[in-house]
Amino acid sequence: MREPVELRRQRILAAVESRGSARVADLAAELQVSVVTVRRDVEELAQEGRLRRGHGVVRSPLAAQDLPAARAPAPDGEVVAVVVPERHTYLYESLHGARSVLEAAGRRIALHIAPQVTGAERPLVERALADGAAGLLLAPRWRTRADEEGDYGWLALLDVPAVLMERRPRPGSALHAMDSVCSDHAHGVHLAVQHLVGLGHRRIVFATRDDSPTARTLRSACARIADAHPLVERWAWALCAPEAGHDGPYTAQETAELPALLREVGATAAVLHGDVDALMLVQRLADSGVRVPEDCSVVAYDDVVAGLGTPPLTAVAPPKADVGRAAAELLLQRLAAPRGGGGPVRRIELLPALSVRGSTRACAGAADRPE
Structure with a gap:
C-alpha cells in the first residue's frame, strides 16, 4: 500500500526537526521515494511555514542558527540516537514521546530510519556511535524470529546505554538483560x-x-x-x-x-x-x-x-507515546549514572486501553x- 502523503511529510518533519537540517537527497533515500517527490513535499511544507528551504538542503524553522546561543544544540556527548523502522506510524508516536523527554533534558536526537531489509539497523547504530551518540533508543524491525536472534550478538556488545522500545528479547537469550519498555x-x-x-x-x-x-x-x-x-x-x-x-x-x-x-x-x-x-x-x-x-x-x-x-x-x-517517554526517561537515568551503574536491568510494561x-x-x- 502506498504511504499516505501526510504521513510521509510528517516523517520528513520528524527527520529535519531532530537534526536541524537535512539534505533532500538523503531524505529521499531514507524514505525510499524520488528526489522529485521530496522536493514537492518540501515545497508544500515550506509554504506552510513548517520548513525552510535551501539549495538542496531543508532546515527546521527552529534550526540552531536561528536560535539564541543559550539554545545551541548539545555537543556530541549529549546526543541520543533513535533508530526506528521506516513507514511505522505506531513507532513514530513513540518517537515523539521520547523526543519531548530528551529535549526537555537538553539532549539532541539523531534520528535514523531503518529501511525494510534484514540487518538494516546495525550499520545505522554503528554510524550513530561513530558520530558520538552517548545512548540509543532502538526499535528493530525483526520481521522474523531469525532476524531477531541474528541481532542479539552485536546488540549485547553495545558499550553505551541502550533501551529497546516495543521489543522484548527472548528470555534466556544474549539480549535478555537489556533495558526495554513495551506495551502489555x-x-x-x-x-x-x-x-x-x-x-x-x-x-x-x-x-x-x-x-x-x-x-x-x-x-x-x-x-x-x-x-x-x-x-x-x-x-x-x-x-x-x-x-x-x-x-x-x-x-x-x-x-x-x-x-x-x-x-x-x-x-x-x-x-x-x-x-x-x-x-x-x-x-x-x-x-x-x-x-x-x-x-x-x-x-x-x-x-x-x-x-x-x-x-x-x-x-x-x-500507550505509544508513553512507551517513548518511559524509554527516554530510563535512558536518561542510565546516562546520568556512573558507567555500569544505574541499578538492575528494567523490563517495563505499560497497559493498553480500550x-x-x-x-x-x-x-x-x-x-x-x-x-
Missing part, C-alpha cells in the same frame, strides 16, 4: 475479548500480520486467552492479508480470506492488528453485504487512525443466551 499486548487482547464477550459474542476471528514482534506476541496472546475463556465457543486466527503468508508455513485456514473465514467459523466479531487492515475489512464486508456492527463487530488494534473510519472503530490503544466506538454492539440474540 496480552492485556490489550484481554480487553478486546472481554469487551466482545460482554456484548454476547461467542465466536471470534483474530487476524494479525506476520512481520513484527508485536504481531507474534498478539497471535500467542489470542490463542492463550481465547482457549482459556469459558464463554468463547469457537475462535480462529488468520493473517490480515493472505498474501503476507510467504514468510512461514501456514495452513489454508490461516491464509483464508477473512470474510470467508468469518462465515466458516460462524463468527460475529473480529479483532484485527492493525487499524488499516481493520478498516479494509469493514469495506470488504460491506461489499459482501455484511454490516458493521449490525452483523459483525470489529475491534482494531493500534488506534492510530481507527477513529477515522465509517463507522469509527472500537480499538485497543497501546476505546469503544461505533464498530461494536451487542450480538443479536445475546440477551436470550444463558451465561
Whole structure:
C-alpha cells in the first residue's frame, strides 16, 4: 500500500526537526521515494511555514542558527540516537514521546530510519556511535524470529546505554538483560475479548500480520486467552492479508480470506492488528453485504487512525507515546549514572486501553443466551 502523503511529510518533519537540517537527497533515500517527490513535499511544507528551504538542503524553522546561543544544540556527548523502522506510524508516536523527554533534558536526537531489509539497523547504530551518540533508543524491525536472534550478538556488545522500545528479547537469550519498555499486548487482547464477550459474542476471528514482534506476541496472546475463556465457543486466527503468508508455513485456514473465514467459523466479531487492515475489512464486508456492527463487530488494534473510519472503530490503544517517554526517561537515568551503574536491568510494561466506538454492539440474540 502506498504511504499516505501526510504521513510521509510528517516523517520528513520528524527527520529535519531532530537534526536541524537535512539534505533532500538523503531524505529521499531514507524514505525510499524520488528526489522529485521530496522536493514537492518540501515545497508544500515550506509554504506552510513548517520548513525552510535551501539549495538542496531543508532546515527546521527552529534550526540552531536561528536560535539564541543559550539554545545551541548539545555537543556530541549529549546526543541520543533513535533508530526506528521506516513507514511505522505506531513507532513514530513513540518517537515523539521520547523526543519531548530528551529535549526537555537538553539532549539532541539523531534520528535514523531503518529501511525494510534484514540487518538494516546495525550499520545505522554503528554510524550513530561513530558520530558520538552517548545512548540509543532502538526499535528493530525483526520481521522474523531469525532476524531477531541474528541481532542479539552485536546488540549485547553495545558499550553505551541502550533501551529497546516495543521489543522484548527472548528470555534466556544474549539480549535478555537489556533495558526495554513495551506495551502489555496480552492485556490489550484481554480487553478486546472481554469487551466482545460482554456484548454476547461467542465466536471470534483474530487476524494479525506476520512481520513484527508485536504481531507474534498478539497471535500467542489470542490463542492463550481465547482457549482459556469459558464463554468463547469457537475462535480462529488468520493473517490480515493472505498474501503476507510467504514468510512461514501456514495452513489454508490461516491464509483464508477473512470474510470467508468469518462465515466458516460462524463468527460475529473480529479483532484485527492493525487499524488499516481493520478498516479494509469493514469495506470488504460491506461489499459482501455484511454490516458493521449490525452483523459483525470489529475491534482494531493500534488506534492510530481507527477513529477515522465509517463507522469509527472500537480499538485497543497501546500507550505509544508513553512507551517513548518511559524509554527516554530510563535512558536518561542510565546516562546520568556512573558507567555500569544505574541499578538492575528494567523490563517495563505499560497497559493498553480500550476505546469503544461505533464498530461494536451487542450480538443479536445475546440477551436470550444463558451465561
